[in-house]
Amino acid sequence: MALLRGFLWLTGFWLLGETLVVLLGLPVSAGVVGMLLMTGMLMLRVGRLEDIAAASQPLIGLLAMLIMPGVVGVFFVADDFAGQWLAVAVALVGGTLASVLTTLLLMRRFMPPEPSAAAAKETSS
Amino acid sequence: MSASLIELREALLATPLSAIALTLAAYLAALWVVERIGRPSWCPAVLLAALLVAASLWTLSVDVVDYQRGAGWLMLLLGPATVALGVPLYQQLHHIRALWKPLALCLPPAAALASCYSLTLAWVLGASPEVLASLAPKSVTAPIALGIIDELGGSVPLLMGGLLITGVMATLAVSLLAAPLGIRDHRILGFALGINGHAIGTVRAFEMSPAAGAFASLGMSLTGIFTALCLPLAWRLLGL
Known part of the structure; x- marks a missing residue:
């Protein structure tokens, strides 16, 4: 039943996110608000991490499959954006190369050298 | 004969379960193929799975909007997954x-x-x-x-x-x-x-x-x- 309890937490936080988005008119999606609230709640040590993790891990593993129906649509909109595909391709390829280069340069400049002991130890409980 | 086939097609298109089954089948098939060809980084399983679904829809001449209406039941899980x-x-x-x-x-x-x-x-x-x-x-x-x-x-x-x-x-x-x-x-x-x-x-x-x-x-x-x-x-x- 840990899975069900965890799923209820996740659904509940999504609904809480939606409530805040509607009431406060936030320009953010309910999922993001729910995610931030979830992180905050876990930091306060409220709620059982085992329950929430039992529902979260399989869902996160399924993310690629969940977005796939959305990807299918791209093969059917070719005509809607006729004449713009060159702009789209250049923007995606060029823009991504440039932003990866910027990120790497920024990180090389500001990251402190790797301490040998800090080989990221997972704190999954 | 063909009348009952059309009726069957209508019945299968009416339930979201067909779209869900197609999505799961295409995704699992894509995972299997991607594993076989050594997980190249230029071909994520999602891309292959989406191509498979698109090809199936085209072959069966099913409208993509109908498919997405059914698959929307799966995408509903994106909300809790984001949380x-x-x-x-x-x-x-x-x-x-x-x-x-x-x-x-x-x-x-x-x-x-x-x-x-x-x-x-x-x-x-x-x-x-x-x-x-x-x-x-x-x-x-x-x-x-x-x-x-x-x-x-x-x-x-x-x-x-x-x-x-x-x-x-x-x-x-x-x-x-x-x-x-x-x-x-x-x-x-x-x-x-x-x-x-x-x-x-x-x-x-x-x-x-x-x-x-x-x-x-x-x-x-x-x-x-x-x-x-x-x-x-x-x-x-x-x-x-």
Whole structure:
């Protein structure tokens, strides 16, 4: 039943996110608000991490499959954006190369050298 | 005979379970093929699965809108799945505490530029406002990007295609640029993969090392949050 309890937490936080988005008119999606609230709640040590993790891990593993129906649509909109595909391709390829280069340069400049002991130890409980 | 076949077709199209079965079958088949050809980074399983679904729809002459109405039952899970991303974020918090200064210096410009470079290029080449809105959240993980696109009013299919190409390009770019820049630190490579290549880059980072994977998922969540909070506001201020 840990899975069900965890799923209820996740659904509940999504609904809480939606409530805040509607009431406060936030320009953010309910999922993001729910995610931030979830992180905050876990930091306060409220709620059982085992329950929430039992529902979260399989869902996160399924993310690629969940977005796939959305990807299918791209093969059917070719005509809607006729004449713009060159702009789209250049923007995606060029823009991504440039932003990866910027990120790497920024990180090389500001990251402190790797301490040998800090080989990221997972704190999954 | 053909009358009853048409009736069967109508009955199967009426239930969302056909779309769900098609989605699951295509995804599992794609996973199997991708595993067989040695998981090349230029061909994520999602891309292959989407091609399989598109080919099936075309062969059976089913309208993509009908398919997506059924598959919407699956995509409903994206809401709780986005909330679920809070768990790995919580588990990575010790990295943020230890390295908050370099992360705070690097993340906002990196995440903002990931969007700005592409928007500028697309705008110069004369893309329409709808295309610009669809490309703006291209470095954000899909469930969060779908929430952003609701606010900006772009095209969901175009966004999804853009996400896919961005993920693949970011993975290629990191492996191409790491050596010439002399970067061997897996924390930096992982973070760059997560910021620019969202989930696709994060998968690649986990193949490099657990440390790279941890920093990639951190980069992915922080970029998602930063972009989700700032992009709709920036869009409003620019009057787009």
